[in-house]
Amino acid sequence: xxxxxxxxxxxxxxxxxxxxxxxxxxxxxxxxxxxxxxxxxxxxxxxxxxxxxxxxxxxxxxxxxxxxxxxxxxxxxxxxxxxxxxxxxxxxxxxxxxxxxxxxxxxxxxxx
Amino acid sequence: xxxxxxxxxxxxxxxxxxxxxxxxxxxxxxxxxxxxxxxxxxxxxxxxxxxxxxxxxxxxxxxxxxxxxxxxxxxxxxxxxxxxxxxxxxxxxxxxxxxxxxxxxxxxxx
Numbered sequence: 012x013x014x015x016x017x018x019x020x021x022x023x024x025x026x027x028x029x030x031x032x033x034x035x036x037x038x039x040x041x042x043x044x045x046x047x048x049x050x051x052x053x054x055x056x057x058x059x060x061x062x063x064x065x066x067x068x069x070x071x072x073x074x075x076x077x078x079x080x081x082x083x084x085x086x087x088x089x090x091x092x093x094x095x096x097x098x099x100x101x102x103x104x105x106x107x108x109x110x111x112x113x114x115x116x117x118x119x120x121x122x123x
Numbered sequence: 124x125x126x127x128x129x130x131x132x133x134x135x136x137x138x139x140x141x142x143x144x145x146x147x148x149x150x151x152x153x154x155x156x157x158x159x160x161x162x163x164x165x166x167x168x169x170x171x172x173x174x175x176x177x178x179x180x181x182x183x184x185x186x187x188x189x190x191x192x193x194x195x196x197x198x199x200x201x202x203x204x205x206x207x208x209x210x211x212x213x214x215x216x217x218x219x220x221x222x223x224x225x226x227x228x229x230x231x232x233x
Contacts, residue, residue, distance in 0.1 A: 042219030051131075053225040054167070054210070061219055069220065101166055108219050109155040112212075114166040 013037045017102050017115035024092040024122045032087040032118050034102030042105045043085040044112075047071065047098040054101065060085055061108075092122045124149055129211050129224035137232055140201045144227045146194040146211030155214035156187055158196050160207045161226065167210055170196075201231045 018033045036043065044059035056069030058077040066077050074096060076088040085104075089096060099119050105112040129146045136142050148156075156173035171178065173185040173194055184197040194211055211224035 044220065046221075046223075051225070054221075054223040056220055056222070059218065059220050067218075099164075103221065105219055108217050109214065111157060111169045111172060112214075112219075112221055114168070116166050117164075119164075 015102055015104050015113050015115040017100075017118050019118060020116065021119050022121070024089070024120065026092060026094060026122060028092050029088070029090050030092065032089075032100055032102075032120070034085045034087065034115055035083050036085075036104040036113070037083065038104065038106070038113070039082060040104035040106050040113075041082065042108065042112075043079065044069070044103050045075070045077065045085070045087045046101045046103065047096075048101060048117075049098050057087065057100075092120075094122045096120065097122045125224075126150060126222045127211055127213050127224040129227050131225050131227060133228040133230055135230045135232060136201055138201060138203060140231075141197065141199045142201060142229060143198075144196045144209055144211070144229075146196075146224050148192050148194070148211075148213045148222070150213065150215065150222075151192060152216050153213045154216050156194050157212040157214070158183075158185055158194075159210040159212055161210055162207050167212075170209070198229075201229075203231050203233065205229060206231045 045057040046054040060079040102115040103112040158170040159167040160170045161167045182199045208226040
């Protein structure tokens with residue numbers, strides 16, 4: 012019953028450090044995406060993927076990279092963390108373009 | 124104009140009240156619509172999908188008006204446990220992308 016699993020749940024980074032937020036799903040979903048949630052801003056789309064080997068930018072992609080080498084995994088990379096990237100990050104997946112999405116439990120990232 | 128707009132509230136209602144949330148969207152090609160619930164510091168969870176004919180799930184009723192590009196959620200007989208943020212979500216065709224409204228906060232008081 013894993014669903015969508017995100018790791019880590021909490022992370023503190025120093026400005027300029029890099030890290031990868033992991034996201035894995037075991038539901039054989041083709042569609043996966045990353046969102047960030049900031050107070051008063053709602054959830055905003057960072058990057059998304061419609062299948063293995065295919066990724067595209069969302070609304071706020073700057074400072075983030077993604078890859079999709081397998082159906083199951085969709086990691087989000089911060090190459091050089093900035094305080095503006097302090098946020099809560101959610102990964103989501105869905106079976107089809109019209110189906111509901113399932114979310115991971117989120118990663119709370121603080122950049123100091 | 125935001126792609127999905129909601130009144131952020133907060134809506135403060137007594138137990139047992141009926142409360143309605145509204146949402147408008149700008150992309151007329153959108154085909155899939157959802158209401159999600161988000162509790163403080165937790166992930167969004169699907170409350171219900173929204174169908175053109177309208178649909179009901181217990182105390183919750185969702186309506187879609189494609190002509191006006193308007194979605195609504197009605198909660199009857201509010202419970203304390205309904206206190207949360209309700210997110211209006213529109214899915215963009217052929218991409219799987221979800222566009223979220225800002226969310227409407229509901230606080231149900233005893």
